[in-house]
Amino acid sequence: MLRYYKFSLVFTAACFGLGLWYGIASTDSIGGVLEILWIILILSILEISLSFDNAVVNASILKEMSEKWQERFLIWGIAIAVFGTRIVFPLAIVAIAAGIGPLEAIDLSLNDPEQYEAIVSGAHIGIAGFGGAFLAMVGLRFFFDAEKDVHWIGVIERNLSKVAVLPALEIGLLLVVLWVISLQLPEEEALTFLTAGVLGLVTYILVDALGEYLNMREETRKNASGEIMRSGLGGFLYLEVLDASFSFDGVIGAFALSNNMIIIALGLSIGAMFVRSMTIHLVRKGTLSEYHFLEHGAFWAIIVLGAIMLTSAVIHIPETITGLIGGALIGISFWWSLRHNRREAEAEAAAGTTGVTNTHPTD
Secondary structure, three states, rough: OOOHHHHHHHHHHHHHHHHHHHHHHHHOHHHHHHHHHHHHHHHHHHHHHHHHHHHHHHHHHHHHOOOOHHHHHHHHHHHHHHHHHHHHHHHHHHHHHHHHOOOHHHHHHHHOOOHHHHHHOOOOHHHHHHHHHHHHHHHHHHHOOOOOOOOHHHHHHHHHHHHHHOOOOHHHHHHHHHHHHHHHHHHHHHHHHHHHHHHHHHHHHHHHHHHHHHHHHHHHHHHHHHHOOHHHHHHHHHHHHHHHHHHHHHHHHHHHOOOHHHHHHHHHHHHHHHHHHHHHHHOOOOHHOOOOHHHHHHHHHHHHHHHHHHOOOOOOOOOHHHHHHHHHHHHHHHHHHHHHHHHHHHHHHHHOOOOOOOOOOOO
């Protein structure tokens, strides 16, 4: 098990080493250095707790990709997650919102962190609309599937599968939600929210369409040998956009602990690295197939996270609550999977040597 997390542990040690160096260089007391290291630790834990459902969903997509692309996701993906989402993304927000260049944005983040924090937090309406819409579509598309025959919360999931024969129903549902929330906002903020939400929806459709197109090319090329694997590039792009959407709340929530860009980047990067290691662990160990409803719990957590991000444009919801809800849904689905496996084992034992097993949940 340790082999899946070896690089994450080395990466963590390097980040804490950089944090120690930065603390010594920027403060003149042991207490100041310890405070920086403590914030980095808390931020890394916050990122992991908020993104465990991200790891499960990543694994559900990554398991269909070749081992080569799995490794690329781990190596290239962490570079994008660390430097792109946790560093470049907040700087880009500041540059666009303040109408300044990238170098000025970096200078602002290092020399005027309070103003930097205010600008990033001020862009929350747009972030909530884009990230919430994208995540909501990821979760809804999983359950709005007419061919889905395994259900966890049967009374809801079966009905969603039935109505999934109506094309684009989940898109219409999301657009209605965006419109209703926008009615609670001032006119200018409502336009920003709606625009960002529609862009999040369009981004999902484009990335999903690209993935399907590349999948069809792969199937055509590999059909003769019978080896059909999800397109590496399409899946990789989808995972990166998904990761960025997950990270929005972590980046914004990090300002509750520190407004220092370097400290935030170090703490969130550690969490992002562990999320990727957890993803590879889940794929290589076949955990999703072993625990029947774990994937369902993760996608329900995504829908909840998307809903929370959307409603956060109107009502602030602490990141701790978001993490607890996601963790609770995954924990319950894990326990439900164990119960299902135990019942199947008991049914097999009762059936003796007939070899007949129940492939569908009994709940």
